[in-house]
């Protein structure tokens with residue numbers, strides 16, 4: 758059973774004055790660690806998304822993924838700009854969660870024939886990736902704001918908007934072409 762009374766249950770406090778509050782140096786450490794994590798994740802996605810494009814059938818899905826691949830490449834650069842803004846060298850740290858999500862996407866693609874059903878699986882895997890990114894960038898931009906790193910917060914906020922839009926686009930693709938085709942295949 759999880760021990761919720763251990764020291765890891767402390768949360769960040771903007772002013773750092775409340776009991777159990779976090780020092781800004783600790784928040785900065787956490788911020789840097791999470792930045793390294795998302796840097797690895799974005800770089801991994803620049804290799805993973807092309808595989809999803811290759812396996813996708815729906816023209817709308819291919820288009821959405823191609824657009825997001827370009828954005829993802831820009832996001833890698835944007836993370837590098839965040840490192841630069843805080844005066845740190847850009848370092849990637851393996852993101853176990855993203856590695857797992859990419860593996861799952863690969864498993865889905867390995868186990869289906871190209872077509873509507875495979876497309877639905879790619880969308881599902883893609884949306885899990887986007888949700889991880891939305892959570893990461895939401896946290897990172899909040900941390901940056903709390904730390905008074907306005908340039909970093911702006912860059913991270915810009916990526917957050919793109920990730921949300923990519924997730925929304927995948928939902929639209931799922932609702933239009935893909936799901937209807939998948940349903941028709943049953944009959």
Ligand SMILES: [Fe+2]
Nearest residue numbers: 799829832890
């Ligand atoms: Fe991204």
Ligand SMILES: [Fe+2]
Nearest residue numbers: 887890920923
């Ligand atoms: Fe993304």
